[in-house]
Amino acid sequence: xxxxxxxxxxxxxxxxxxxxxxxxxxxxxxxxxxxxxxxxxxxxxxxxxxxxxxxxxxxxxxxxxxxxxxxxxxxxxxxxxxxxxxxxxxxxxxxxxxxxxxxxxxxxxxxxxxxxxxxxxxxxxxxxxxxxxxxxxxxxxxxxxxxxxxxxxxxxxxxxxxxxxxxxxxxxxxxxxxxxxxxxxxxxxxxxxxxxxxxxxx
Numbered sequence: 001x002x003x004x005x006x007x008x009x010x011x012x013x014x015x016x017x018x019x020x021x022x023x024x025x026x027x028x029x030x031x032x033x034x035x036x037x038x039x040x041x042x043x044x045x046x047x048x049x050x051x052x053x054x055x056x057x058x059x060x061x062x063x064x065x066x067x068x069x070x071x072x073x074x075x076x077x078x079x080x081x082x083x084x085x086x087x088x089x090x091x092x093x094x095x096x097x098x099x100x101x102x103x104x105x106x107x108x109x110x111x112x113x114x115x116x117x118x119x120x121x122x123x124x125x126x127x128x129x130x131x132x133x134x135x136x137x138x139x140x141x142x143x144x145x146x147x148x149x150x151x152x153x154x155x156x157x158x159x160x161x162x163x164x165x166x167x168x169x170x171x172x173x174x175x176x177x178x179x180x181x182x183x184x185x186x187x188x189x190x191x192x193x194x195x196x197x198x199x200x201x202x
Contacts, residue, residue: 005034005043005054009200011104011165012066013053017156019070021194023077029055030175069099069193070154082154096146096155099137100162106133107162111169134174143177149187158196160188168200 013031020026034043036050047054054064055072061143062195063069074082084090107132113123146156162186166174175182189195 002029002058003056004029004031005046005056006031007033007052009165009168011108011161012101014164014198014200015066015161016069016073017198018051018152018157018161018192018194019022019073019154021198022157023081025073025076049125059073065157067101067154070157072115074154084153093155095154097158099141100155100158103134103137104158104162104165104175106130106137107165107169110134116194119137123147130180138174138178138181142181145180145184146188149184150182150191152188152192156188160185160192164195164199168202 004013005015006017017026017029017031020029033042034052034054036043036052039050043054044050046056047064048098049064051064053066053069055060055069056062064073070082074080079085084093107130110127113127113130117123146159148157163174163181166172
């Protein structure tokens, strides 16, 4: 059985877990929480960058970065499930994933600034810069949300997890100004039950 190193609230772990559920591989993955500030010794060997998620295969091979792991899951599932094979569809899906991941990263940076940096050393301008990235991404997606809320490709999965993280850490304030995105997320959640099943603890 594969092992997924996790943190309960990580949006990138949720992305991997959701992708695994969509392609029917979640029963082949054991999830194990890791404190990345004091991890077990093998964790540094598996991912020298010390980030999660990390997927450890049965032969001990470690894959890290959610994009790599999701591509591997798509491969295991036969391909063309999470990442379209047709280039006409493939590159828009991968571009949506990239934008959603960038929104998530910028949101995480804001959280980490408040959580880990002493108050006297916090950089409000840096936080505002990250918040602007999130705002621009959401504005772009509000104008053209994914057309089919039942389509659970890697782009839609990444977007759902990004919005879910904004709900978790920013009290869902994005919703008021982005009704089309909020409607898309509600429809995606209804069509893909694994999204609710992978909701992190509040």
